[in-house]
Amino acid sequence: MNADLPLFxxxxxxxIAHGRDWTKPGFRAVAVHRFGVWRMSVRPKLLRAPLSILYRALFRRCRDVYGIELPYSVVLGRNVVVEHQGGIVVHGDTxxxxxxxxxxxxxxxxxxLDALNDAPVLGRGVQLGAGSVVLGKITLGDGAIVxxxxxxxxxxxARALAIGVPATITMRGEPTS
Structure with a gap:
């Protein structure tokens, strides 16, 4: 989604989306993800190899220290915010x-396990509450809240609220003037 922008x-x-705080683990995990995507564009493979080693070390640090597993194969939109560290796992095809x-x-x-590529698709402006679980090839519409x-x-x-176990869907009305 961000292929038109340079890495930096x-x-x-x-x-900026993370409040201009480079120490936030969420920002660091997203930055490592962006680096991982960028390094795949480096040609030839011989030049990419040291970058891949660096990416793998950074990815493991984010996973092991911050508890945020965000592989480079995830398609990540602009201004995605990972608010708090700990226990965040994202499938590579998400x-x-x-x-x-x-x-x-x-x-x-x-x-x-017989459908290994059936990962969720999140629309624009989706908010995931703490501890939420989204499983399977499902779509969360624009502005949905879990x-x-x-x-x-x-x-x-779109614009719906999903709450409970298993989640029930409640439509949120448009604000009236």
Whole structure:
């Protein structure tokens, strides 16, 4: 989604989205992700090899120290904010839209081992509450909100609220003037 921006412009944009604080683990994890995507564009492979070693070390540090597992194969939109560290696992085939917020202990993953590529797709402006779980090939529409500790197993329409275990969908009305 950010292929048109240079690496440092993407990282600067993410830095601004994370409150201009480079010490936040969420910003660091997103920056490592951006670096991982960028390094795959380096040709020839011989020049990419040292960058891949550096990426793998940085990825493991984010995973082991901060508890944020965000592989380079995730399609990550602009201004995605990882608010708090700890227990965040994102499947490599997940698509995360622009302006999303991911809070602590969220899991975006597969539902069955016979469908390894069936990962969630998050639209623009999706908010994931603390401890929420989104499993399988489902779509969260633009502006959807997933409540804390909700387990989402079905598609969530745009501007809807998903709460509970398993999640039930509640439509949020448009504000009246």
């Amino acid at each position: 412009a993407q990282i600067r944009e993410d830095w 698509v995360i839209g622009d302006d999303c917020i991911i809070r602590q202990n969220c899991t975006l993953g597969i539902r069955r 409540g804390a500790n909700a387990v989402v197993l079905v598609d969530v329409p």
